Amino acid sequence: MASSPSVPAAKLPPLRDSWRIYRRIFGLSRPHFWLTMGTLTCVVLATGFSLLFPWLFAWVIDHGIHTGSFGELALAAVAILVVNGLRGLFAYGQGYYSQALSVEIAYDLRNEVYAHLQQLSFDFHDDAETGQLMSRMTVDIESVRNFFPFGFVRAITALLTFGAVIVILARLDVTLTLVTLVALPVLALLAWQVARKLGPMWRDVQSQTGDLSTVMQESLSGRRVVLSFNREGFEHEKFMTQNRRVRDAQMSAMRLSAWNQPLMIFVLNVVTVVTLGIGGVAVIQHHLTLGTLGSVMLYVLLLATPVRVFGFMMSWILRAIASGSRLFEVLDLKPTIKDAPDAVALTNVQGHVQFADVAFTYKNGRTVLQDIAIDAKPGQIVAILGATGSGKSTLLSLLPRFYDVTAGSIQIDGHDVRDLTLTSLRRNIGLVLQDVFLFNATIRENIAFGVDDATEEAIIAAAKVARLHDFIMSLPDGYETWVGERGVTLSGGQKQRLAIARTLLLDPRILVLDDSTSSV
């Protein structure tokens, strides 16, 4: 049920692809140049000011305190206050700009994915799970959004801090720098370990979450079937099983990123202790000033924050890659049915419909139609009879190009439907589908769905032809009656009549009714 996603679910992209996805995610910031620049500027300045503090500290000890000058002490105190104040200010800016950037990017992505889903053809939506798509629209976009403040900004901060601290240490004292440098490969190895395992884990979390949405969406929209078959327990169990899977997947990922943190901090603590030991001896032997040792210690401690948040930073980066690949998978799908480059608009329709040697095979390889020939003259009414599953609905769905014929051709007034623009084609074909779908809106809005500026008279006229007007007038709210998502306030036949009225309002030259009066 929830196990046939249209796009591969838990497959992890290889490393090279991860890098490509990462670059593509980063590319999403391109339209927001100033926000990106604001974020980067604040990151650089906040990090820069945090690097100034240990330097001022060394200066206080070696000059202010050492020389006993109160003036210099006071000056240093003010300088430290100002530096820390500025650092706080830019840290705020960094938080603000990176969040703003991420919100803009999420907004763009939602628009883009939604618009793309609208364009994808029936063959995609036939087996795409609504729940998976919805979770791509929400959870996955949210992970990509969080990448910017929690992944990217932290990564830049960490790189800047590490780079600057090592350069500064090298100038202060070479031996102590070497101690720090020795720890780097160990830290890098630990980081790599986590990154390698965490990626697939987050991919799993996202796809399990998608399945959870599918289970929820199914049991909520299929509520009536569930109740009538007394299957609440079964559905609940299905939901709980899936919910457990999401929890377990999240747990594994969190456990891994949390477990790593104390280990890395431990490595850093060893560095601090060793530095203190070697540095302390050097101070005693007068090779090193106390101020320098103090500032070296503070610089090493500056590395603690990036190390501490490393696990979470990696989580957000890998999560974004997992989610990004799920989003780009959908965005990269091309609609199979689209306007030909030289498509013409269908105008002055007479309504001459011809099927010539039409054959059709569904994507799953099932050949449903073969050698179909129909010649429906303008004004003629043609009935198509056939057993259940013989392909009547399929045949009708070829006319507005929900699918394209596998062989043969369909012509309207002598034009192959594939040479016409989709908009003009569909505008001229009124199709009442076998499964009626009503929108969560009023009866009026449901009838007027296809026509932007429908007049009151036209709506009523359509309802009258569909023989629904009297019923509507008997409702307390008349045309303003709200019908639910599935039109639960209407009977099966009333829903069909409403669907007919909706199509009649279009006043199409070609009217196609698919079993539309089975319940009326």
Ligand SMILES: Nc1ncnc2c1ncn2[C@@H]1O[C@H](COP(=O)(O)OP(=O)(O)OP(=O)(O)O)[C@@H](O)[C@H]1O
């Ligand atoms: N999207 C699809 N993908 C693959 N196979 C499909 C799809 N839709 C329908 N089919 C198959 O194509 C065949 C024809 O289906 P279709 O809905 O056209 O039948 P029908 O004649 O309209 O039946 P009914 O009288 O019950 O409405 C069926 O065997 C069905 O299983």
Ligand SMILES: [Mg+2]
């Ligand atoms: Mg049918």
